[in-house]
Amino acid sequence: MTAGPSAPAPGSPDRTVQAVPTGNAVLDRLRIGSAPDSWGVWFPDDERQVPWRRFLDEVADAGYDWIELGPYGYLPTDPARLRDETGRRGLRVSAGTVFTALHRGPAVWDETWAQVSRVAGLTRAMGARHLVVIPSFWRDDRTAEIIEDPVLTPEQWRHLTTGTERLAREVRERYGLEIAVHPHADTHIDGEENVARFLDATDPALVGLCLDTGHYAYCGGDSVRLIETYGERIGYLHLKQVDPEVLAGVVAEGLPFGPAVARGVMREPPGGLPALEPVLHSAQGLGVDLFAIVEQDMYPCDPDRPLPVARRTRRYLRGCGA
Incomplete structure (x- = not known):
């Protein structure tokens, strides 16, 4: 398999938006993968x-070459063992994920x-x-208790x-990694206003964005407009869609994100929003x-559900040119 993409650091001068392809254009700059999250x-x-x-x-059977680590400790944490397990299935790792509460100040840095x-x-x-860096939730993901x-x-x-x-800065200097901050439902970095405020207040040479199309739509954002406006900050993508009818009920009832997912607020493409093909282009x-x-x-879910969904999703993305 080929080595991972070597995208320039956010803010590099060659990250200019070109004309958006149309029709059956091959999306050859996108590396498609999946994650433990897609298996519940x-x-x-x-x-x-x-x-x-x-x-x-x-995930290998469904046709993906790339995976994320998921929650630390789900996959083996010994690198040699994990390289063996992924390598013999033709898989490579694209990213790790962490949750942070940096808005609480220097007192939380060591933890x-x-x-x-x-x-x-x-x-x-x-x-x-x-x-991928996800901000901490301001309400409990299961009980809806307001934490902050x-x-x-x-x-x-x-x-x-x-x-x-x-x-x-520390992650780059010590580990050679680039961070991509992930706007997420029920966090302080969620929809258009807070994402723009965060991006405008951080150094583009340091801080990139992980655009999650489902979370951004869940919070009322337009993914295409975000790419057009802050394209130089986009360092990573998560692909998913929301069911607008389920989302309307979630908003009306004030449900937290966990129960919303259990209700089916996220649905497989192409049945939800946003339309993914314009985002990909x-x-x-x-x-x-x-x-x-x-x-x-889709946590929690029947263990036999993820594979057919993953296969259909990969087939759909190939049809988009990816």
């Missing part, structure tokens, strides 16, 4: 989740770095170059932006190599 995996260990060997077998360093070390050892105010104070925004820049138009990782978000 949200936690390192949960009896309702498929065993990790089954995930690796099925944050302890978690980040474990994931970053394994990510680097697997030959990947990206670390959903609106940050100016001081908390400063902690968030400066802390993220510090994290990006816009991303291709950036003129850089990007990972585009499918994340189906």
